[in-house]
Amino acid sequence: MKLILSLGLRNLLRNKRRNILLGTAIAFGMTILITANSFSRGISDILLNKMIVYMTGHMDVSLHEKSKHQLSIIRDKEKVIKAVKENIDGVKEIVENVFTFARVVGNKKSENMVLVGFKTDEKEMSSEEFKDFFETKLIQGDIKDINNKEYENPVIVYSDKLDSLNVKLYDLLKVRVTTIYGQVQTARLTIVAVLKSDNMFMSNTLMMNLDVLKNLRGFKPHETGSLQINFENIKNPASVIKKADKLHEILKPNTAYIWGETGGLAKKINSLTMGVSENIFEEKKINLISGRYPSSKEEGECMIEKTFAEKLKIKTGSKIKNQYIAKFDKKQISNDYTITGIFTLENMPHQNLVLLHENDFYKTYFRNMPEILSENELKKENIFIPPVQDTALFSPEYKLLERSxxxxxxxxxxxxxxxxKWIGAWLDVRTMFESASAVLELESALNLITFFAVMILFFIILIGVINTLRMTIRERTREIGTIRAVGMQKKEVRNLFLAETFFLSFFSCLFGIVSAFILMHILSLITIETDSVLSMLLYKKRLYFLPAFGSILNFFFLIIGIAVMTAFFPARRAANLSAANALRHYE
Amino acid sequence: MKSKKKKYLLILTLLPFAVLFSAEKKTKVTEIMKQMDIMMRQDSDISAKVVLTQKKISQGVKVYESFYFRSDKTDEYLIVSLAPETEKGNGYLRVGDNFWMYRRNTRTFQHISRDESIMGTDTRAGDFEKRKLIDLYEPMKDKNGNEIIEEEMLGKKAVYKFTLTAKVNDVTYPKQIYWVQRDNYLQLKVQSFSLSGTLMQTAYFPKYTQIQGRYVMLQGIFVDEFEKGNKTIVELSGISLKKLDPKIFTKAYLENLSK
Incomplete structure (x- = not known):
C-alpha cells in the first residue's frame, strides 16, 4: 500500500501541467461551494437572527380581547415571561413588542410612519447588539439623548425622513396615534439622533423609549402588546416549533375568579365572584330558584347563591357592592350590581358565590386584574377552583387558540x-413560520438557488475530471501494460489510479478552502451602497459570509469521495487491460 | 335688625328656587344628550346618496360617491361605492356585529375591524356603530358637581355649549365640545380633542332637512385641526325613508349591485 501511495504521489508530479489544471478546477469548485454556502448561511443568519428578530421574533405570545375588535394586550406580562423563562431553554431575550402606526407632522409636511418602542436602560444600551445597530448608523445627534429629560419625548429618525418631513436635528414632530382602546392621542417628539437608512423598510420607523410609547398607547406598566421571544443563534429553524408547542401546552388557562367581599344591606362577607357564559344559562346548568339570569345586554347585573343571599339578607332586585383588591396597583375596586336571580348549585367552588354574565365579569377582571390566591390561601378559604374543561361552568382566564x-x-x-362573540381573551403562541413565512420562504428559495447553481458548476467540473482521467489512462496504456507485465496485480493498478485522484482532489480541496476564505474576506471588505430590497441581504452594508466548520468538512469529504468514485470506473478499466494488449497499444 | 331678618327671609324664600334652578341646570346637559340621541335615532329605514369631498394638502381634492342603505331597527347597513373609478363597485355590509368589506375585482368579502378605513377615507368602520351619546360620554362638571353649560349665539342661532368627556375608553375622542341649537337640539358644531387635550377636529353641520317630521343632516364639514389644511365635506342627497327590502342587507345583493 505504501508503494501504491508513493507511486500515486510521484505520478501526480509527472503530468504537472494537466494535474495543475485539473487541481485548479477542483479547487475552484471547492472555493465556489464554500463561498456560496457561507453566503447562503449568512443570508439565513441575517433573516433568522437579525431581521426576524426585529420583525416578529422567533416566537410570539399574544393575547387578544374582544374577538372581533382584536384588542391585543397582555395584562399580566410577568406571568407569561415567568412561564417562558422557567420552561423554555435557549431563550436569548424576551422583548416587549409595542409599536403603532402614526401620522407624523413635520414642518408643513406629513407622513404615515411606524413608532417603535425599545428599551433604553443602561444594560440594553451598553450591549454589543445595541452598539452594532445604532452606533454604526449614527449620522447626527447622540443616541444617549434618548433618555435626556431636557428633550420632549426624544426620538431617533432615519435620514430619509428629514427631507420628507422637512425637519432637522432637535426639531419637534407632532404625532397622532390611537391608543389600544381606539382613542385619539397626540404628542410632540424631539429628534435627538439621525441614523443612516439601511433599507426602505427601516427608514419608515421612528424609534423611541418603550415606556414612553407604552404610555402614549395607553398601556399600564404591567401590560404590553405582545411578547417576542428570541433564541440564541438559530441553526435549525424548525426547533422553534417544538418550543412553541411546549409553551402552548404550559400556558393552558385556569378558571378565572375574583376573591373579595360582597356587601348587602346588612354586612360585608368574603365572596367568590365568577363569570358564566350565555350557553350555561341557555342550557340551564344552574338551578335558578327565583328571578332570571343576568343579561348580556344590561350592565351591572348578577345572580347570587341562595344561602349567601340569606346571609346577606338580600333578594332579587336588591343591590350589592362587590369589592376586591387589584393585583397591580393594590387599589380597592368597587362594583355595584343588581341581583337578577337566586340560584343553587351542586359542587360549589365556594359557599359565598356571586355569578356575573361573563361580559360584565371580564370588564372588571381585565381592567383591574384581581390577585391570584396561592394553594394555601385557597385551602384556608375553603375555595375549590374547578379546572377549565369543555363542560366547565365558569369562564376561563382566556381561551387558547390552536397552534397553526x-x-x-x-x-x-x-x-x-x-x-x-366571546368578549374574553384568546392566547396565541406563534412562531416565525406563521408570522414571517414570507421571509423564511425567501431564505429557502435563496438556499435552493445557491445549491442548484453550485451543483451545475460542480457537475461541469466533474465531467472535466472524468475526461482527464480517461485521457490519462489512454496515454498511459502502454505503461499499464509494462507494470502489469512486471507483476503488478489488477487491484494494485486500480488502486494506483485511485490514489492519484485522491491526492489530487485532497490537495485541491485544501487549496480551495484557503482560497474560499481569502475570497470571502476580500468580498466582505466591499461596502455596497443600495437602498433597494437587496439591502435586506447585506449586513452593515457589506456581504455577510458565515462559514461553518461542519459544512466545510462535509464538502471536503464529499468532493474527494465524488472524485474517487468518478475515477473508479476508468481505473478499473485500466486495471482490466491485459498486459499484452496494453503493451501493443499505440496512438 | 329688621332688614337683616328680611334678608334671611328672602334667602330662605329663594333657597328652594335656587336649589330647583341648580337642579335644573344639573340635569340639563344630560337631558340635551338624551334629546340628541332621540334626534339621531332612525326609527324608519333610510337610503341616500352620499358625496364625500376630501381635501388634503398632500393629495389635493378627491371626491368619493356612494349609495347607502340603513336600517337601525335591525342594525343593518350597506354602502356601495359609485366613484372614484378605483373604488367603484366596492362595498361595505354591516349586519349586527359583523362588518364586511366587498372587493369587486376579487369578488371577495373580508371581515373588517372597527379601525379600518372606509373607501380609503378618514371614516372608520367603527364610526358606523350604533351607540348612544349618553352611553359613551358624560357632561363635564364644575367643582360643585354641577354640569357646565353655557348659552351663546353661534352665528345667528341660539345654542347651548357644553363639554362632554368619555365615560368608556373605546371612543375615538375622549373629549368633545358641542354647540347644540336651543330650540330643536340639533348639533351645529362639534370640537373633538385627543387624550392629551389637543384639538383634533372641528365639525360643522350647517344644513338639515325635515323628512316625515324627522331631521336629517344634509351637510357636514369636518376640518382637520391637527394637519391644518385638510378638510372633508359630507353631503347627502336623494334621501328616502321608505321601508327597505331585507334582501338589501345581504352579501348576494351587494355582489349583484356591484356587477
Whole structure:
C-alpha cells in the first residue's frame, strides 16, 4: 500500500501541467461551494437572527380581547415571561413588542410612519447588539439623548425622513396615534439622533423609549402588546416549533375568579365572584330558584347563591357592592350590581358565590386584574377552583387558540376567532413560520438557488475530471501494460489510479478552502451602497459570509469521495487491460 | 335688625328656587344628550346618496360617491361605492356585529375591524356603530358637581355649549365640545380633542332637512385641526325613508349591485 501511495504521489508530479489544471478546477469548485454556502448561511443568519428578530421574533405570545375588535394586550406580562423563562431553554431575550402606526407632522409636511418602542436602560444600551445597530448608523445627534429629560419625548429618525418631513436635528414632530382602546392621542417628539437608512423598510420607523410609547398607547406598566421571544443563534429553524408547542401546552388557562367581599344591606362577607357564559344559562346548568339570569345586554347585573343571599339578607332586585383588591396597583375596586336571580348549585367552588354574565365579569377582571390566591390561601378559604374543561361552568382566564403551522392556517384561525362573540381573551403562541413565512420562504428559495447553481458548476467540473482521467489512462496504456507485465496485480493498478485522484482532489480541496476564505474576506471588505430590497441581504452594508466548520468538512469529504468514485470506473478499466494488449497499444 | 331678618327671609324664600334652578341646570346637559340621541335615532329605514369631498394638502381634492342603505331597527347597513373609478363597485355590509368589506375585482368579502378605513377615507368602520351619546360620554362638571353649560349665539342661532368627556375608553375622542341649537337640539358644531387635550377636529353641520317630521343632516364639514389644511365635506342627497327590502342587507345583493 505504501508503494501504491508513493507511486500515486510521484505520478501526480509527472503530468504537472494537466494535474495543475485539473487541481485548479477542483479547487475552484471547492472555493465556489464554500463561498456560496457561507453566503447562503449568512443570508439565513441575517433573516433568522437579525431581521426576524426585529420583525416578529422567533416566537410570539399574544393575547387578544374582544374577538372581533382584536384588542391585543397582555395584562399580566410577568406571568407569561415567568412561564417562558422557567420552561423554555435557549431563550436569548424576551422583548416587549409595542409599536403603532402614526401620522407624523413635520414642518408643513406629513407622513404615515411606524413608532417603535425599545428599551433604553443602561444594560440594553451598553450591549454589543445595541452598539452594532445604532452606533454604526449614527449620522447626527447622540443616541444617549434618548433618555435626556431636557428633550420632549426624544426620538431617533432615519435620514430619509428629514427631507420628507422637512425637519432637522432637535426639531419637534407632532404625532397622532390611537391608543389600544381606539382613542385619539397626540404628542410632540424631539429628534435627538439621525441614523443612516439601511433599507426602505427601516427608514419608515421612528424609534423611541418603550415606556414612553407604552404610555402614549395607553398601556399600564404591567401590560404590553405582545411578547417576542428570541433564541440564541438559530441553526435549525424548525426547533422553534417544538418550543412553541411546549409553551402552548404550559400556558393552558385556569378558571378565572375574583376573591373579595360582597356587601348587602346588612354586612360585608368574603365572596367568590365568577363569570358564566350565555350557553350555561341557555342550557340551564344552574338551578335558578327565583328571578332570571343576568343579561348580556344590561350592565351591572348578577345572580347570587341562595344561602349567601340569606346571609346577606338580600333578594332579587336588591343591590350589592362587590369589592376586591387589584393585583397591580393594590387599589380597592368597587362594583355595584343588581341581583337578577337566586340560584343553587351542586359542587360549589365556594359557599359565598356571586355569578356575573361573563361580559360584565371580564370588564372588571381585565381592567383591574384581581390577585391570584396561592394553594394555601385557597385551602384556608375553603375555595375549590374547578379546572377549565369543555363542560366547565365558569369562564376561563382566556381561551387558547390552536397552534397553526402556516400563515394560511394562522389567518384562518384569526378569522374564526373574529367570528365569535366571546368578549374574553384568546392566547396565541406563534412562531416565525406563521408570522414571517414570507421571509423564511425567501431564505429557502435563496438556499435552493445557491445549491442548484453550485451543483451545475460542480457537475461541469466533474465531467472535466472524468475526461482527464480517461485521457490519462489512454496515454498511459502502454505503461499499464509494462507494470502489469512486471507483476503488478489488477487491484494494485486500480488502486494506483485511485490514489492519484485522491491526492489530487485532497490537495485541491485544501487549496480551495484557503482560497474560499481569502475570497470571502476580500468580498466582505466591499461596502455596497443600495437602498433597494437587496439591502435586506447585506449586513452593515457589506456581504455577510458565515462559514461553518461542519459544512466545510462535509464538502471536503464529499468532493474527494465524488472524485474517487468518478475515477473508479476508468481505473478499473485500466486495471482490466491485459498486459499484452496494453503493451501493443499505440496512438 | 329688621332688614337683616328680611334678608334671611328672602334667602330662605329663594333657597328652594335656587336649589330647583341648580337642579335644573344639573340635569340639563344630560337631558340635551338624551334629546340628541332621540334626534339621531332612525326609527324608519333610510337610503341616500352620499358625496364625500376630501381635501388634503398632500393629495389635493378627491371626491368619493356612494349609495347607502340603513336600517337601525335591525342594525343593518350597506354602502356601495359609485366613484372614484378605483373604488367603484366596492362595498361595505354591516349586519349586527359583523362588518364586511366587498372587493369587486376579487369578488371577495373580508371581515373588517372597527379601525379600518372606509373607501380609503378618514371614516372608520367603527364610526358606523350604533351607540348612544349618553352611553359613551358624560357632561363635564364644575367643582360643585354641577354640569357646565353655557348659552351663546353661534352665528345667528341660539345654542347651548357644553363639554362632554368619555365615560368608556373605546371612543375615538375622549373629549368633545358641542354647540347644540336651543330650540330643536340639533348639533351645529362639534370640537373633538385627543387624550392629551389637543384639538383634533372641528365639525360643522350647517344644513338639515325635515323628512316625515324627522331631521336629517344634509351637510357636514369636518376640518382637520391637527394637519391644518385638510378638510372633508359630507353631503347627502336623494334621501328616502321608505321601508327597505331585507334582501338589501345581504352579501348576494351587494355582489349583484356591484356587477
Amino acid at each position: 403551522s402556516t400563515t394560511e392556517n394562522l389567518q384562518k384561525k384569526i378569522r374564526a376567532m373574529q367570528r365569535t
